[in-house]
Amino acid sequence: MxxxxxxxxxxxxxxxxxxxxxxxxxxxxxxxxxxxxxxxxxxxxxxxxxxxxxxxxxxxxxxxxxxxxxxxxxxxxxxxxxxxxSNEEEHHHLICLGCDEVIEFENEVLESLANVIAQKHGFKVVDHQLKFYGYCKNCTQKGKDYI
Ligand SMILES: [Zn+2]
Ligand SMILES: [Zn+2]
Missing domain, CATH: 1.10.10.10 (Winged helix-like DNA-binding domain superfamily/Winged helix DNA-binding domain)
Structure with missing residues (x-):
């Protein structure tokens, strides 16, 4: 902290x-x-x-x-x-299009997948960020319009 x-x-x-x-x-x-x-x-x-x-x-x-x-x-x-x-743990974001909520997540499989992809292309990654857009639990429960 x-x-x-x-x-x-x-x-x-x-x-x-x-x-x-x-x-x-x-x-x-x-x-x-x-x-x-x-x-x-x-x-x-x-x-x-x-x-x-x-x-x-x-x-x-x-x-x-x-x-x-x-x-x-x-x-x-x-x-x-x-x-x-900027020096937070490596994490990614789920972004709700309904209420603008941003949920953070970490996933080791994603990190190793990123390494595999970088290696395959001989690419040196200095930063990466994954964003998933959709609707959070609250929003999907509130209105069925999103589904
Ligand atoms: Zn939402
Ligand atoms: Zn974040």
Whole structure:
């Protein structure tokens, strides 16, 4: 589990300061590690803590943290980017088209399959992400329209 001090060190090593706004935003991620947060999600919550933080600041901060590889920027094709800490365990995502829920999963068979495919093509994989689109348990139970 990451601590704010670790991130402060990472910022410092790259010549960036931990400003109060950055701290609030990073704290928010630390408190919601399981979530895949968009700039809007972050903005709605952090402005309750500090009403001076604007959406533009949140966008800029998230871009910076992604550039510094502290956060990972992800596109789940739902019209917004989402962010999570970049050094999480290797995991993949199930994305619900009904309620936007994102479920994480890990699977060793998938990892070894990825290795087999890479080897077969003499390809050096540096990153990979698998996304399954569909409907979560809640959504399929609620309405049969999806099935
Ligand atoms: Zn759902
Ligand atoms: Zn994730």
């Amino acid at each position: 990451k601590h704010i001090d670790d991130i402060q060190k990472e910022l410092k090593a790259k010549d960036y300061k931990m400003t109060p706004q950055r701290k609030i935003i990073i704290d928010f991620f630390l408190k919601h590690p399981e979530k895949h947060l968009s700039a809007e999600d972050v903005f709605l919550e952090v402005k309750k803590i500090n009403p001076d933080i604007g959406l533009a600041t949140v966008y800029r901060t998230l871009e910076l943290l992604a550039d510094l590889e502290i956060l990972k920027k992800m596109n789940f094709d739902d019209g917004k980017f989402r962010y999570e800490f």
